[in-house]
Structures are given as C-alpha cells and as structure tokens.
Amino acid sequence: SRCRGPRAAPAGDICVDSVVRCICWALSCLGMTICASVLQAQVSPSGLPVTGSPAAIGYAGGGAAAAGDPARASEFTALLALQTRSSLFGTISLGAEGIDTRSYSIGAATGLSSSLKLGLLSRWREVENLIEDPAVAESGLRVGDWELHLGLAQSLAGKRLVLAGSAAYTRSTILGTSGALASLGASALMVPASRLRLLLAVDGLGPATRYTDAAGAIRHTAQLRRWRGSAAVRLLRLALVEQRLYVDYERTTLAARSEMLAVAMDAGIGSLLVLRAGLAWRRDIDAGSGWGRSLGAGFQVHVSSLVFDYGYAASLPRDDLAPRHHFGISWLRP
Numbered sequence: 573s574r575c576r577g578p579r580a581a582p583a584g585d586i587c588v589d590s591v592v593r594c595i596c597w598a599l600s601c602l603g604m605t606i607c608a609s610v611l612q613a614q615v616s617p618s619g620l621p622v623t624g625s626p627a628a629i630g631y632a633g634g635g636a637a638a639a640g641d642p643a644r645a646s647e648f649t650a651l652l653a654l655q656t657r658s659s660l661f662g663t664i665s666l667g668a669e670g671i672d673t674r675s676y677s678i679g680a681a682t683g684l685s686s687s688l689k690l691g692l693l694s695r696w697r698e699v700e701n702l703i704e705d706p707a708v709a710e711s712g713l714r715v716g717d718w719e720l721h722l723g724l725a726q727s728l729a730g731k732r733l734v735l736a737g738s739a740a741y742t743r744s745t746i747l748g749t750s751g752a753l754a755s756l757g758a759s760a761l762m763v764p765a766s767r768l769r770l771l772l773a774v775d776g777l778g779p780a781t782r783y784t785d786a787a788g789a790i791r792h793t794a795q796l797r798r799w800r801g802s803a804a805v806r807l808l809r810l811a812l813v814e815q816r817l818y819v820d821y822e823r824t825t826l827a828a829r830s831e832m833l834a835v836a837m838d839a840g841i842g843s844l845l846v847l848r849a850g851l852a853w854r855r856d857i858d859a860g861s862g863w864g865r866s867l868g869a870g871f872q873v874h875v876s877s878l879v880f881d882y883g884y885a886a887s888l889p890r891d892d893l894a895p896r897h898h899f900g901i902s903w904l905r906p
Contacts (some may be wrong), residue, residue: 618716620698635819636800636802642655642661645681646691646692650734650759659904662678667699673699679692691723693723695717695718698714698717700715714746716746717743720740721738723737723757738758752781753782755776757773770802771800771802773800774797774798776826777795781793793827794827795827796826803818815838818834818835819834837850850869851866852868881901
C-alpha cells in the first residue's frame with residue numbers, strides 16, 4: 573500500500589490521500605482497514621481511477637493534445653473542434669490481474685454548427701473482489717461510479733483558437749456509502765502554426781463532494797482539481813508517414829497535490845494505422861514520495877468508417893487499480 577498509514581474513519585468514509593490515491597476504509601465492525609492504492613491515475617470521487625480516458629498517457633499512449641480520437645476529445649473538450657465528422661464510440665478498460673476492475677464508456681460527438689461542437693460521454697467504473705472475508709458480502713468490497721459528461725467547444729479565428737467548457741455529474745456507491753458530485757471544467761486549444769498545437773485544461777471546479785455515510789450522516793470532501801498543459805509538435809511528414817511528439821505536464825491541487833510529466837510519440841501511416849508509445853513520471857507531493865514511472869503503448873487501426881483502438885500499461889505495481897488494457901471502437905460518419 574502507498575497510503576501514509578491507516579487512520580480511523582467511520583464505516584463507509586472515503587479516505588483520499590494525495591494523487592497516489594487510496595481507497596482506505598476503516599470497517600470498525602470488522603476491526604480492519606482496507607487500503608488499495610491507485611497509483612498513476614486520475615481518480616473519481618470514490619477513489620477509483622478514471623480508467624476510460626485514452627488520453628492517460630501511461631495507459632493507451634499518445635498525449636492529451638493528440639487529435640482524431642473522439643473519446644479523447646470527450647475528456648479534453650477543446651479537442652472537439654478538430655473533429656470534422658460526427659462520431660460514436662465505446663471503450664472498455666480492464667485492471668490488474670486478480671483485481672476485478674472494469675470501466676465502460678459510450679459517447680458521441682457532433683457539430684451544432686460549423687464552429688460549435690458538442691460532446692456527450694457516459695461512463696461506468698467498478699471494482700470488486702478486493703478482499704476475501706466471510707464477514708463481507710460475496711462480491712467483496714465493491715466500489716462503483718456512474719458519470720455523465722457534457723462538453724461544448726467554440727472555434728474562433730478559423731480554429732486557431734478554441735474555447736470550451738464542460739459539466740459532469742458523478743454518482744458513487746461504496747458499501748453503505750453513496751456520494752454525488754457536480755463538476756465543471758474549461759479548456760483552450762491554440763494552434764499558432766500548422767506544426768504546433770497547445771492545450772490548456774482545468775477540471776474539478778465546483779462544490780465539494782457530498783455523500784452520506786453508513787450511519788446516515790451527510791459529509792463533504794474537496795474535489796480533486798486538475799490543471800494540465802499539453803503540446804503536440806509535428807516532427808515529420810514524409811509521403812504517407814506523419815510523426816508527432818507530445819509533452820504533458822499536470823498538477824493536482826485541493827483534495828491532493830501531485831504532479832505528472834509525460835512524453836509520448838505517435839506515427840501515423842496514411843489513414844490506416846497509428847502507432848503510439850509514451851513514458852510518464854508522477855509523484856505525490858503531499859507524501860513527499862519520489863517519481864513513479866509508467867510505460868504505455870498502443871495503436872489504432874482504421875477500417876473504412878470504423879476505428880479500433882488498443883492500449884497497454886506496463887510497470888505498474890500489482891496492487892495498483894489503474895487499467896492495464898484499454899479497448900475502444902469508434903464510428904466516424906462518412
């Protein structure tokens with residue numbers, strides 16, 4: 573465990589320690605504490621990693637400022653402006669061996685006008701069988717989230733500048749605890765040159781998470797606020813091959829403090845195949861820990877109007893709940 577140590581808490585209370593996240597539970601009736609670390613990943617109010625994001629460099633490759641993936645554009649709303657066609661998509665992400673972690677998402681992106689784009693995302697996350705104890709329900713510790721995410725992006729100056737806003741509602745359930753969170757986000761995309769793309773984004777804006785513990789008491793905990801700056805640079809365009817470099821820096825504040833630096837590269841071969849690989853370093857500022865490293869690789873295959881996506885994460889601790897495998901499929905309107 574990467575928790576800074578167990579702490580007493582009411583049954584069902586959520587413990588969130590820095591960006592090296594923990595689902596830390598004090599089950600007073602059992603006299604035990606459950607703590608499963610969630611290293612390297614963004615998390616939802618329940619403490620589960622946000623496993624649906626192909627923009628997470630350690631899990632599916634690529635960088636946040638990459639274009640052409642409707643699921644990524646739903647995470648970073650300003651990228652919707654680069655979508656030239658309407659699309660539908662679905663993703664599945666799976667966790668570590670022996671830990672039943674799953675994430676599913678479906679979504680759509682479309683243009684309301686030539687300069688205004690809309691994105692919609694619905695996502696489910698859950699983990700179970702974290703522990704085996706006869707005093708706990710057959711499914712073991714089950715944690716789940718449902719999230720609805722809506723984003724609008726407005727292009728200005730011929731798509732040289734894009735301003736976007738997003739709103740999300742998340743419902744979390746953990747044993748006897750339930751919680752609800754309304755969150756806002758904003759992002760801006762700048763394209764100062766054809767070879768360069770810059771993305772600035774913030775989310776986790778809004779009131780604290782409100783949840784009810786097993787005793788029926790109303791509690792609040794601060795949102796995790798995420799700030800991100802990303803750049804995409806085209807290094808090469810030769811015949812059918814295009815190569816890009818991505819650099820991402822992210823910092824989280826309020827509920828937990830951490831920072832992440834990531835470098836990735838992809839290579840597109842015509843309109844058929846994209847190969848990706850990335851390396852990310854993340855550290856927990858609150859805990860004073862060193863930099864943890866994760867590797868990611870992935871690819872996309874384009875077949876007519878369908879896009880198939882796969883990503884794999886390596887170098888993660890065994891008890892890390894973040895996804896190892898990410899699968900996605902998108903349909904782009906002809």
